[in-house]
Amino acid sequence: MSVVEVIVLGSIVGGIWALVASGFSLVFGVARVLNFAHGTYFALGAYFAFVLYTVLSNVVPSTAALLIASAVACLMVGFVGVAIYTFTVKPVRNYEIMVILVTLAVALLIKEILLSVFSDVSISVPTFVSGFISIAGIPVTYTRILAFVLSISIIAVLDYFVNRTKLGKEIIATSQDCEAAMLVGINVERVFTVTMFLSALLAGIGGILYAQIYAVNPMTALRVLIYAFAIVILGGLGSVRGSIVAAFIVGYMEVAVSTLFASEWAEVVAMLTIIAILIARPRGIMGEG
């Protein structure tokens, strides 16, 4: 195993994890909601794109079908996120443990439904581009490069949106002090809904990109959730920039451990590292608590 391999492949995985974790972190930061159904958005993104593509590819050319399917799937995941928030999380938002339980129950319910509809087989989404190039002697498919470029650009757009636009500033204001935000006339409920939509959308995009490189099955939702936890704990709960940095650290670690030992060790090592870090620094590397 070379260091270059870890850096190249780890960056790609890290980019996808950054999409997933930034949304998770954003929702926690703004609405104080620990969303255990976040991994579900990831899986749903892949499944929606898969189903839409299968349907559309009979009607329109496959490239167009793929683009439309991906875009519509992302939006659908966004709306599913809003629906889950409105119907299950909102009524119990003041009971923190209940939020965890209700979202966990939703995640397991959707997993069961996916199992019932698609059974236990893995699916993949067709790739946008084909072919590969060599980076320092390692063959890297264009799909992976595109995934990396897309995730970085989307995170840049997210950063711009949150820090520069009016709605983004409302989101920051709400995350800093919900009541004060209400006092200055920000519609906090709308901010929560927008945040939920964004977070689900980001996870859905992550899911589609992931399903183009690897494969997704109903169990993926929980696996992704573990990585999302790991990343936000490492980066500090509620710190979006912290989780982006942590996403890449976890991505490199995952690839390094998978190539050094075996892929099933990747999760164990990631989780143990996180616990070790928490003992040393209970609020993550960039968290403010």
Next chain:
Amino acid sequence: MKNLTYFGIAIAVFALAPIFMNDAVLYMLGLAFIFTVYCVSWDVIAGYTGQVNLGHTVFIGIGAYTTALLSTSRIPHPEMPVFLTIFIGGIVATFFGLAIGAVCLRLKGYYLALVTAILPLIFIQLTNIYSGIFGGYEGFSIPFSKSLPGGTLGNYYISLVFCFSCLLAMYIFVNTNIGVKLRAVRDDEELAEAVGIDVVKYKLIAFCVSAFFAGLAGALAVHYKLTVGVDFFSIPLMLEIILGVIAGGIGTFYGGAVGGFLIYIAENWIFIQLASYVNTFLPFRVSDEMILYILLIVLIIIFPQGIITKIAEFLSGIDKSEIKIFR
């Protein structure tokens, strides 16, 4: 005293139950007793001490795998009687409780929930990685010679006695001086510390007690079912435990006991019947887990404080809403 009377009545009813019931129902009731211990032991740490431990199944699984390994020749060990291996299961779980408690002491609220939610998954992965010893995801079975004595009826009475002894022990525990201090820690940690309660010590005690009973119950379940697998660690089991405690009312002791018992029966009897009935006219397959999750979601949305607590409130006219641990 009134509570002890209820205790006595319940024991009497269950002791006479085998006269009226067939073996299949008795087998399920026996498992429901064990499940009740899972629920109440979780309530000790979550409801009474306010530590949102989402990794309670770690203790159950550790107890289960300990006794299972000591009952087979997968690892070298001296020959031991069944009840000793069950007890060792509880002891090993207690050590893990101590270790996990020590790690989690530094964590509060959300971080505690996240880390403890991850813990069972580590163990599930480890059983898969070392599948030579732990039998992978499928687990392994233990020999029939290691089953509990007395057939189905014997198993039933053993788990009945086990359940009520554990409940009594935990009831005494939460009503001693220690239990009062635990509730003080739950209600206001800083205030508890200010009045001279050693918060660290009492949290650790709570973790150990909770882990011990969960480990014992997990170990007993292995000898009851004669098989062990990662489902002892699983997230759905954790969710069922939580559902039982919430349905009954968290931090009320009797709530966890009654709720846990009823939820187990509902899940393993009523939901399975319901699912197979619904499946006769629906185009897609509905599993009993789906019904469980839907019920859980609805229950949480409507009664975040627990149904039995709600009913008790309604009957007595007392507002128990000052129980605000999870707000």
